[in-house]
C-alpha cells in the first residue's frame with residue numbers, strides 16, 4: 569500500500585478518503601486546522617490524526633499527500649510536500665495567482681515528485697468517449713453555469729477562494745484544452761463582477777481560446793444560475809460533419825454524424841473515483857499522472873489571462889504558458 573495523508577478534511581478531503589477506502593488503499597494520516605474535522609474522518613475511514621501539516625508531510629509512513637484545503641494554502645503545502653520528496657494530489661485550482669502556481673510547479677519539478685491536479689471532469693468515461701467520437705473538433709462550446717455562490721462563502725473570498733471563475737472555471741479550460749489537443753495561442757474575453765458587488769472577484773467570464781491547430785473554444789463560466797436543461801457542465805464539440813453534446817454532470821452524451829443520432833448514458837458521475845484510481849496507478853507504475861502540475865498551471869494561467877483580457881478588452885497571447 570502507498571502511505572497516504574490528507575490535509576484539509578472538509579467536503580473534498582472526505583470525498584477523496586471515501587474513494588481511497590473504496591479503492592482498497594485507505595488513508596494513514598489526516599490533518600485539518602480544525603482538529604474535530606480530522607478526528608471525524610479518522611474515525612469514519614480509519615487512520616490517525618497528525619498534529620500539524622508538517623508532521624503529516626514529514627512522517628515516514630507517508631508517501632503521497634492530498635492537499636484539499638482552501639486555495640491560498642495550496643502553494644506552501646505543496647512546496648513543503650515536494651521538499652520532503654512526497655508525491656502530491658493537489659485539488660484544483662492549483663492556486664489563484666501566477667506566483668503561487670509557479671512556486672508549486674518549480675518545487676515539484678525540482679523535487680521530481682509526481683503531482684496530479686484534481687481535474688475530475690476529464691476522468692468521466694463520457695469525456696473519453698467524446699474525444700474518441702470527435703478527435704479533431706474545430707469548435708468547442710462549453711459552460712460551467714452554477715447557482716449563485718453565497719457572498720460569505722470561503723470560495724468567494726478573493727484570497728482564500730478567488731470566486732467561481734477561478735475556482736471551477738479551470739475544469740472547463742482543462743477539458744477544452746484536452747479536447748483541442750493543441751497549444752493554446754491566445755484568449756479574448758469579456759466579463760467581470762456582475763452579481764457580487766463589493767467583493768473583488770470575477771464572477772462572470774465569456775472567453776474564446778484560439779489553439780495552434782485553428783480550433784476555437786468558446787467557454788462561459790458564471791454563478792449566474794444553473795442552466796436548466798443541460799445542467800452545470802456542458803461541452804459541445806463539432807468538426808464540420810459530426811457534433812456532440814456532453815451534459816447532465818457528464819452523464820449524458822448525444823452524438824450525431826448529421827444523419828444518425830447516438831445516445832450514451834452513465835448512471836453516476838465517476839470523476840472523483842477515476843482520478844483517484846489514475847493517481848494510485850501512476851504512483852504504482854512510477855509515471856507522471858494524467859492532469860499533472862503543468863495541466864494545473866495551464867488552466868489557471870489561461871483563466872488569469874482571460875480575466876486580464878476582460879479588464880483590458882484586448883486579446884492576450886498565451887505564449888508564456
Ligand SMILES: NC(=O)c1ccc[n+]([C@@H]2O[C@H](COP(=O)([O-])OP(=O)(O)OC[C@H]3O[C@@H](n4cnc5c(N)ncnc54)[C@H](O)[C@@H]3O)[C@@H](O)[C@H]2O)c1
Nearest residue numbers: 576577578579580581600601602636637638641659660661
Ligand atoms: N474537484 C471538485 O469538483 C471540487 C469540488 C469542490 C471543491 N474542490 C476543491 O477542494 C478544495 C477544498 O474544498 P472543500 O469544498 O473541501 O472546502 P471545505 O471548506 O469543505 O474544506 C477545506 C478544509 O481545509 C481546512 N484547512 C484550511 N486551511 C488549512 C490548512 N492550512 N491546513 C489544514 N487544513 C486547512 C479547513 O478547516 C476545512 O476543513 C479546494 O481546492 C476546492 O476548490 C474541488
